[in-house]
Every structure is written in C-alpha cells, then in structure tokens.
Amino acid sequence: xxxxxxxxxxxxxxxxxxxxxxxxxxxxxxxxxxxxxxxxxxxxxxxxxxxxxxxxxxxxxxxxxxxxxxxxxxxxxxxxxxxxxxxxxxxxxxxxxxxxxxxxxxxxxxxxxxxxxxxxxxxxxxxxxxxxxxxxxxxxxxxxxxxxxxxxxxxxxxxxxxxxxxxxxxxxxxxxxxxxxxxxxxxxxxxxxxxxxxxxxxxxxxxxxxxx
Numbered sequence: 393x394x395x396x397x398x399x400x401x402x403x404x405x406x407x408x409x410x411x412x413x414x415x416x417x418x419x420x421x422x423x424x425x426x427x428x429x430x431x432x433x434x435x436x437x438x439x440x441x442x443x444x445x446x447x448x449x450x451x452x453x454x455x456x457x458x459x460x461x462x463x464x465x466x467x468x469x470x471x472x473x474x475x476x477x478x479x480x481x482x483x484x485x486x487x488x489x490x491x492x493x494x495x496x497x498x499x500x501x502x503x504x505x506x507x508x509x510x511x512x513x514x515x516x517x518x519x520x521x522x523x524x525x526x527x528x529x530x531x532x533x534x535x536x537x538x539x540x541x542x543x544x545x546x547x548x549x550x551x552x553x554x555x556x557x558x559x560x561x562x563x564x565x566x567x568x569x570x571x572x573x574x575x576x577x578x579x580x581x582x583x584x585x586x587x588x589x590x591x592x593x594x595x596x597x598x599x600x601x602x603x604x
Contacts, residue, residue, distance in 0.1 A: 463505040465556050467497050468521070472549050473581055475528060479542055479588035480595070484535040491528030491538070498522050510555055517555070521548040539589050543576040550577060553604055564602035569594070577601070 475490035498521060506514050524545035528538045550564060563580045570576040570589040578588055587597045 463507060463556070464559065465552050466559050468494070468552065469549065469558065469560070469562070469579075471497050472545065472579065475525075475545075476542065476578055476580070476588045477586075479535070479539060480586045480591060482535065482591040484538060485532045487535070487538050488529050488532035491525045491530075495522060495525040495529055498525060513555060514552075517548050517551050521545060521552075524548065539570075542578065542588060543571060546576065546578045549579050553579070558604050562604040563600050564604070565598050566601045567598040569597060 471490060471494035475487055475494060478484075478486035478490050498518065501518070503511075524541040527541040528545070531537045531541075553562060560581065563583055564577055565580050565585060565587075566575060566577050567587055567589050568575045576589060580586065583600060583603075585596050585598045585600070587595055590597055
C-alpha cells in the first residue's frame with residue numbers, strides 16, 4: 393500500500409513538472425512574439441504618435457508657388473499692341489489712351505504672382521515700362537515724343553517676352569532708320585511690316601528679325 397501511494401505521488405509530481413515546463417515555454421514564446429511585433433511596428437507608426445509623419449503626395453502647389461503658376465504677361469502684351477497699332481496709324485490721341493491703359497494694367501499687377509527667381513529682373517523691366525507708358529499717355533499731340541518712348545517700351549516688352557514667354561505668336565521687327573540711324577525694334581502680332589515709328593510716311597520700312 394505504501395509503495396502504491398509513493399507511485400501515485402511520483403506520477404503527480406511528474407505531471408506537475410511537465411505542465412510547468414510547458415507553461416514556461418509558452419511564456420517565452422509569447423515574449424519573443426511580442427518583441428518581433430515591436431520591431432516590425434515601431435512606435436512612430438502608431439496612431440496618435442506625434443513623431444509620425446505623412447508625406448504630401450498630392451502634387452498640389454502651395455502658397456506663392458500656386459500663385460506664380462497664374463502669372464502671365466498677356467494683358468501687358470495686349471495693351472502694348474494697341475499702343476503700337478495707334479502709332480502705325482499716326483493717331484497720337486489713340487496712342488495716349490493706349491498708354492494710359494497700359495500704365496493702369498501695369499499698376500494692377502499682383503506682385504505675389506511673379507515667380508520668385510524672376511522677380512528682380514521683372515521689377516527692373518516693370519519700372520521702365522511704367523515710365524514709358526506714362527510719357528506716351530501724357531503726350532497726345534506730340535507723336536514724335538510718343539514714338540521715342542515706344543522704342544524704349546518695345547525693348548521692355550522684348551525683355552518681358554524673353555523672360556516669361558508668350559501665349560501668342562509675336563514677331564520682333566526692326567527699323568534701321570529710326571533714332572538717327574541707330575535703329576529700333578518693335579513687336580507685332582502680324583508678319584507683315586507696319587512701321588510704328590514712321591507710320592504712313594514709311595509704313596513698310598523694316599524687317600522681321602525673330603519670331604516668338
């Protein structure tokens with residue numbers, strides 16, 4: 393009887409030992425799994441973690457970049473062409489009116505829309521163009537004076553088109569006789585030569601030098 397009791401106790405002890413070992417193994421495996429999960433999913437990816445960052449892949453420009461994409465010299469070109477055509481027609485009053493309109497257009501320019509890398513160069517051209525447009529606008533009845541400022545204004549427009557491009561086809565024309573033979577350029581929307589510096593006196597004087 394005593395031997396039977398000892399045998400039963402031995403069996404029980406063996407069972408308890410096996411169960412404890414299995415539990416210990418499970419705890420160790422669970423600890424390892426937790427470690428792996430922690431390594432695969434660092435804290436910075438958890439919801440609510442301030443260190444997590446999400447890249448902006450929308451491709452949408454922001455702030456001044458978006459405004460710069462809307463910049464265009466088209467209104468300036470349109471007013472310049474009206475002024476140039478008035479002088480082609482020897483119409484000093486229409487040229488003065490066009491000069492005032494161009495000046496108003498220049499004064500309404502939103503400087504925030506100008507691309508940052510071209511802002512300085514634009515401002516230099518801008519100030520010169522304003523001065524020339526103002527002189528033309530204030531000098532109805534003095535067409536020779538208007539034409540002198542058209543020569544300077546045309547240089548301004550040429551520089552603007554070179555800097556920003558144009559949404560329409562333009563031709564850079566050259567008159568070799570104006571300004572005591574020093575010559576002068578102008579921009580035109582047509583390939584046909586119509587000289588704004590001499591008008592009806594020498595309407596076809598000049599040549600096309602460049603197409604934009």
